[in-house]
Amino acid sequence: MAETNELVKLTAAQMAEKIRNKEVSSRELVDAELSVIDAAEPDLHAFPSCFRR
Amino acid sequence: MTLPSRICTPSLHVSADEARAQADEFDKKNAAGDTEGLPELAGVPIAIKDMIVTKGIPTTAASKILEGWVPPYDATVITKLKAAGMPLLGKTNLDEFAQGSSTEHSAFGPTHNPWDTERVPGGSGGGSASAVAAFEAPLALGTDTGGSIRQPGSLTGTVGVKPTYGGVSRFGAIAMASSLDQIGPVSRNVLDSALLQEIIGGHDVRDSTSIPMDVPPIAKAAREGYKRDLKGVRVGLVKQLSGDGYQPGVEARFNEAVQLLQSMGAEVVEVDCPHIEYALAAYYIIMPSEVSSNLARYDGMRYGLRVMPPEGVPQTAANMMAYTREAGFGDEVKRRIILGIYALSAGYYDAWYGSAQKVRTLIIDDFAKAFEKADVLVAPTSPTTAFKLGEKLSDPLTMYMSDVATIPANMAGIPAMSIPAGLSDDGLPVGFQFMAPQKHDEQMYKPAAALEAALEDQWGGAIWQSLKTPWLDSAK
Numbered sequence: 457m458a459e460t461n462e463l464v465k466l467t468a469a470q471m472a473e474k475i476r477n478k479e480v481s482s483r484e485l486v487d488a489e490l491s492v493i494d495a496a497e498p499d500l501h502a503f504p505s506c507f508r509r
Numbered sequence: 510m511t512l513p514s515r516i517c518t519p520s521l522h523v524s525a526d527e528a529r530a531q532a533d534e535f536d537k538k539n540a541a542g543d544t545e546g547l548p549e550l551a552g553v554p555i556a557i558k559d560m561i562v563t564k565g566i567p568t569t570a571a572s573k574i575l576e577g578w579v580p581p582y583d584a585t586v587i588t589k590l591k592a593a594g595m596p597l598l599g600k601t602n603l604d605e606f607a608q609g610s611s612t613e614h615s616a617f618g619p620t621h622n623p624w625d626t627e628r629v630p631g632g633s634g635g636g637s638a639s640a641v642a643a644f645e646a647p648l649a650l651g652t653d654t655g656g657s658i659r660q661p662g663s664l665t666g667t668v669g670v671k672p673t674y675g676g677v678s679r680f681g682a683i684a685m686a687s688s689l690d691q692i693g694p695v696s697r698n699v700l701d702s703a704l705l706q707e708i709i710g711g712h713d714v715r716d717s718t719s720i721p722m723d724v725p726p727i728a729k730a731a732r733e734g735y736k737r738d739l740k741g742v743r744v745g746l747v748k749q750l751s752g753d754g755y756q757p758g759v760e761a762r763f764n765e766a767v768q769l770l771q772s773m774g775a776e777v778v779e780v781d782c783p784h785i786e787y788a789l790a791a792y793y794i795i796m797p798s799e800v801s802s803n804l805a806r807y808d809g810m811r812y813g814l815r816v817m818p819p820e821g822v823p824q825t826a827a828n829m830m831a832y833t834r835e836a837g838f839g840d841e842v843k844r845r846i847i848l849g850i851y852a853l854s855a856g857y858y859d860a861w862y863g864s865a866q867k868v869r870t871l872i873i874d875d876f877a878k879a880f881e882k883a884d885v886l887v888a889p890t891s892p893t894t895a896f897k898l899g900e901k902l903s904d905p906l907t908m909y910m911s912d913v914a915t916i917p918a919n920m921a922g923i924p925a926m927s928i929p930a931g932l933s934d935d936g937l938p939v940g941f942q943f944m945a946p947q948k949h950d951e952q953m954y955k956p957a958a959a960l961e962a963a964l965e966d967q968w969g970g971a972i973w974q975s976l977k978t979p980w981l982d983s984a985k
Binding site: 481485486492503 | 535536594598644981
């Protein structure tokens with residue numbers, strides 16, 4: 457998904473509006489956030505889990 | 510970014526499969542047009558501080574003592590999020606049992622600040638704040654006993670709200686200090702927090718301290734605030750929450766923000782709350798006292814960790830408890846339990862706990878008087894910007910000082926929130942705190958939204974435009 461970076465930078469209210477307008481699905485948002493979590497976690501450790509390795 | 514090697518302990522949980530399933534379920538409803546009655550944020554994912562219990566998903570409070578425990582029930586706030594169709598992304602890191610101001614006291618290793626990964630994100634809710642600041646989640650829930658939502662918000666450039674005590678159900682929030690604990694929102698802007706608080710707030714019969722009233726009209730107040738007209742709003746500067754100990758860059762951003770409020774029509778007055786000087790001291794008696802009784806339940810008997818005494822030591826229940834607690838609790842938690850037991854001990858109870866409760870009443874009176882002169886009070890959220898990992902670990906008193914401006918609101922049960930006020934000279938975020946009268950959370954949301962809009966106008970966008978995000982380049 458090329459637009460991951462743009463999607464995750466939206467505010468929650470903006471995400472909700474796109475969901476209502478069917479421009480994005482909840483699943484697409486979840487997948488975008490999970491890919492950011494995968495990329496950021498080695499440096500951040502905000503969800504300190506090895507669950508996904 | 511060079512970092513210490515990642516501590517790899519099976520621990521807090523990213524609930525990827527559950528989140529995807531929840532999202533799919535919502536998308537089906539949305540496609541069928543079956544979303545009537547759902548709140549505005551329906552379908553938006555959220556991260557949860559691992560201090561809040563989630564059915565079927567391990568909940569640890571970042572403590573070894575809850576190892577292996579999978580809650581058989583959901584907290585009320587989780588039930589509400591699920592009903593709103595909001596997928597749960599996972600459980601975020603914290604100081605063990607929400608005790609700490611840096612997230613370094615987690616049994617599973619520290620969380621790093623996305624603004625500078627050699628620095629702490631604040632605490633105890635550093636995981637939720639970092640996750641939202643780093644775009645790992647648009648929203649998160651935190652818990653705030655002495656500043657654990659607002660101080661991390663300040664250190665990571667995010668919005669953090671502690672609602673009125675009793676405004677959001679604590680059913681299913683792991684108890685730290687029950688008379689101070691409050692669940693609240695974490696987000697990247699004021700409106701998002703308002704919308705989230707409207708979902709999680711309201712009366713709950715399963716929490717006896719829950720206030721029997723509807724959530725105040727906070728989203729409306731935030732939207733009103735974005736019009737940037739603060740005529741008739743009286744803003745009180747708390748005399749005791751500035752000066753010595755506040756970093757110059759923090760004071761500078763704070764003063765500029767006050768001027769902005771004034772330029773939007775707010776009337777600025779100074780208010781005197783003399784007993785706030787004693788808030789930190791009284792807090793460090795009341796909080797540990799409640800901690801020592803709340804954490805007595807972790808006895809190795811019913812759930813979580815159990816460590817049997819080694820061979821040669823009598824295999825008694827008392828010994829098992831001692832070995833379990835020795836292995837299961839970290840140093841900071843042990844420190845507070847011991848402080849609390851001392852404060853509550855026979856012969857000392859009145860001198861310590863009794864006096865602290867009297868101070869608490871005086872602080873409540875100070876705030877009541879201040880709110881006769883002002884609709885909302887303001888102060889820096891934390892005296893400093895994010896500090897380096899390890900910097901304050903060996904000096905608990907210095908660590909405790911980082912909550913000096915957030916603790917008073919918990920002591921009085923009033924709502925308070927932190928929003929980003931810009932960057933200090935060191936390039937790190939500074940937080941601006943609003944405090945409102947009990948049950949009138951809307952009185953802080955309006956000026957907070959106005960200030961956010963005015964600041965973003967100055968900056969040409971949100972504060973995170975200044976944040977370098979190399980991890981987003983590798984996210985696919």
